[in-house]
Amino acid sequence: MVAEDVPGVVAIEAGLASAPHWTAQAYEAAIAPEGGVLRFALVAENEGDLVGFLVASLVEAEAELESVAVAESAQRQGVARMLLAALIAKLQEKDAEEVVLEVRASNHPALAFYERAGFSAVGRRRNYYREPVEDALILRMSIGERRR
Numbered sequence: 731m732v733a734e735d736v737p738g739v740v741a742i743e744a745g746l747a748s749a750p751h752w753t754a755q756a757y758e759a760a761i762a763p764e765g766g767v768l769r770f771a772l773v774a775e776n777e778g779d780l781v782g783f784l785v786a787s788l789v790e791a792e793a794e795l796e797s798v799a800v801a802e803s804a805q806r807q808g809v810a811r812m813l814l815a816a817l818i819a820k821l822q823e824k825d826a827e828e829v830v831l832e833v834r835a836s837n838h839p840a841l842a843f844y845e846r847a848g849f850s851a852v853g854r855r856r857n858y859y860r861e862p863v864e865d866a867l868i869l870r871m872s873i874g875e876r877r878r
Contacts, residue, residue: 731761731771731783738780739773742801748837749799760785760796770820774800774809782809786817786829793821793873795831814847818873829873832866834859844869 731739736757743749761771767787774782781804785797795817800809821829832855833840849869858866 731773733758733761735773735780739783742780742783743799745802746799748834748840750797752797770817772813772816774813776804782813784813784817788821788824788826791825791827793826793829795829810843822874826873828870830868830870832858832868835865835867841867847871
């Protein structure tokens with residue numbers, strides 16, 4: 731993701747009720763090289779059009795998948811799977827051991843996607859989400875042992 735992608739990223743998430751709704755400034759901060767946390771911000775394009783994005787952070791050996799969304803017109807075409815695979819490859823290069831994320835408990839399509847990808851539920855955050863208030867399920871996936 732580069733600065734020119736941010737308006738498209740914001741447009742994708744605005745069209746999806748279940749997507750995390752960050753400000754353009756939050757995405758710009760995520761791609762800023764001087765940020766204190768190592769972040770990965772990836773985009774997917776189809777014939778030059780932005781169709782999906784992903785943002786994750788890495789602290790020591792644990793990555794957090796912070797935001798992922800695919801434009802409604804590009805859903806169910808493997809875009810999220812490709813973004814996740816690209817992220818995992820980058821994380822393994824950095825010796826990450828696991829990826830964690832939160833997802834709305836009612837977001838059954840996302841839960842099914844993450845389960846197919848190898849994530850499993852490890853906890854619940856009560857009343858984590860707003861508008862509407864809802865629990866988050868905490869999911870985790872091991873991506874390999876750290877190289878020493």
